Amino acid sequence: MDLWLEGHRAPVPDETTAHDLPVAGALPPELNGRYLRNGPNPKPGEPSAHWFTGHGMVHGVRLRDGRAEWYRNRWVRTRRFTDGTPFVRADGTLDLTSVQANTHVVAHDGTVYALVEAGLPYELTPDLDTVGPCDFGGLLTTAMTAHPKRDPRTGDLLFFGYGFIPPHLTYHRLSADGKLVESREVAVPGPTMMHDFAITENHVVWLDLPMVFDLELAGRGAMPFRWDDSYGARLGVMPRVGDGPVRWFDVDPCYVFHVGNAYENGRGGVVLTGARYRDADIAALWGGIGGASSRTEAGTAGPAAPRAAAAGAGAASVAAASGTSRLHRWTLDLATGRASEEVLDDRDVEFPTLDDGRTGLPHRYLYTVAAGSSLVKYDLRTGTAAERGFGGHVGEAVFVPAEDARSEDEGWLLTIASDRAGSRLLVLDAADLSERARVELPRRVPAGFHGSWIPDSDVR
Numbered sequence: 001m002d003l004w005l006e007g008h009r010a011p012v013p014d015e016t017t018a019h020d021l022p023v024a025g026a027l028p029p030e031l032n033g034r035y036l037r038n039g040p041n042p043k044p045g046e047p048s049a050h051w052f053t054g055h056g057m058v059h060g061v062r063l064r065d066g067r068a069e070w071y072r073n074r075w076v077r078t079r080r081f082t083d084g085t086p087f088v089r090a091d092g093t094l095d096l097t098s099v100q101a102n103t104h105v106v107a108h109d110g111t112v113y114a115l116v117e118a119g120l121p122y123e124l125t126p127d128l129d130t131v132g133p134c135d136f137g138g139l140l141t142t143a144m145t146a147h148p149k150r151d152p153r154t155g156d157l158l159f160f161g162y163g164f165i166p167p168h169l170t171y172h173r174l175s176a177d178g179k180l181v182e183s184r185e186v187a188v189p190g191p192t193m194m195h196d197f198a199i200t201e202n203h204v205v206w207l208d209l210p211m212v213f214d215l216e217l218a219g220r221g222a223m224p225f226r227w228d229d230s231y232g233a234r235l236g237v238m239p240r241v242g243d244g245p246v247r248w249f250d251v252d253p254c255y256v257f258h259v260g261n262a263y264e265n266g267r268g269g270v271v272l273t274g275a276r277y278r279d280a281d282i283a284a285l286w287g288g289i290g291g292a293s294s295r296t297e298a299g300t301a302g303p304a305a306p307r308a309a310a311a312g313a314g315a316a317s318v319a320a321a322s323g324t325s326r327l328h329r330w331t332l333d334l335a336t337g338r339a340s341e342e343v344l345d346d347r348d349v350e351f352p353t354l355d356d357g358r359t360g361l362p363h364r365y366l367y368t369v370a371a372g373s374s375l376v377k378y379d380l381r382t383g384t385a386a387e388r389g390f391g392g393h394v395g396e397a398v399f400v401p402a403e404d405a406r407s408e409d410e411g412w413l414l415t416i417a418s419d420r421a422g423s424r425l426l427v428l429d430a431a432d433l434s435e436r437a438r439v440e441l442p443r444r445v446p447a448g449f450h451g452s453w454i455p456d457s458d459v460r
Helices: 079-083 215-219 279-288 305-322
Strands: 016-019 023-025 033-040 056-064 067-075 104-108 111-115 122-124 130-133 157-162 169-174 180-185 203-208 211-213 225-227 234-239 247-250 255-264 269-277 326-333 339-343 349-353 365-370 374-379 384-389 398-401 411-419 422-429 435-440 451-455
Touching (some): 033 111, 203 255, 203 269, 234 326, 247 326, 255 349, 255 365, 326 349, 398 451, 411 451
Antiparallel strands (some): 016 067, 023 435, 056 067, 104 111, 122 130, 157 169, 169 180, 203 234, 211 225, 255 269, 269 326, 349 365, 374 384, 398 411, 422 435
16 A cells, blocks of 8 residues: 555545534633644545545634544545546646645635645535635735745735646735735746745745756655756745845755745844755655656656656655754845755754744744654754653644743644544643643644644634
């Protein structure tokens, strides 16, 4: 069986609902809302050719007044799911509604959206039923990233779309009241897989990295991206206001799925953190989850193909199981045009998160998943890290600030942990990673991607 369809990633065959879930410990009474998490889950009998291409399934737990009221899991009923429509129409145009909305789930202006970077967002009800695709009144004509950033000062939601054909990159801004008020094309050399980006108080930070679109792979039904040494690697800093040019900074070849945060350091520089893969690391990982991993598979795979082939199936399995990215920091000096880089830790980590109220601003803490089985809390001020293992698989940790928090790490981390006995929603004290409560879930929850805590005040 394919690696991405077995073990802790194995899909579940149906949807279910359970009420009055067992709770061990004491849920903080201030947690009134929904923890939602999205991930790929192919239909039974319809396996996916890549981990990233399974239909989206959102798992949710409703917390209120110290109780776990319900658990639900629901497929996102996109046109691809319900009708089997193709993403590329017969005339060569793209159907941005025919996607697998499987990567993230967020709320904005009272509405819940399931996201995938290839197409339009899909609106969900607070109980996870699918309403349908959203193009914000016909104004959104590109795909929408699965990693939008909310400005904690203005409430605006900033995002982008990348495309296989021009425009290859478009920046968008959604106002706090849900109106698409800005769209701006950004010039890049060609189509790449730009999974994430970052913002600061005054800038947008772009990741223009050498995972490039390959039409030949698309024709074979594969994820149509491959590593290309010749593309180069660079980070861009673009003013958020006005139409100023992007300042580009060459960096060492790498790939980044997920950034931690970015901010302005007060000395004319922009600081960015992220989980960084070297070229050999991303080649091994990509092969292990269904991507082309050799010259033969990738056709015109370019100079990196021999490294990918040399990694072999064993290395790919290890990479896919444990991750091979490390927490990295780039400092981009806007005065000199120079970029400096440093590895912050040797652990294999992914899914960096922080207090969303500090998005784009200086911050002290980051939380990551290490080797799929531990959480690591980084103190970026002291350079120290604390790790807690869970004896099974643990997913991305979502930070929820405590009411009237007086310190940046005063709050809770929500994550789903799984082992052979099943799955549970853990509520951890973000200060020391100790367990405050656990909610036993009625079924195993497959490993997935990203989630959100959505308080009752954020839905209607």
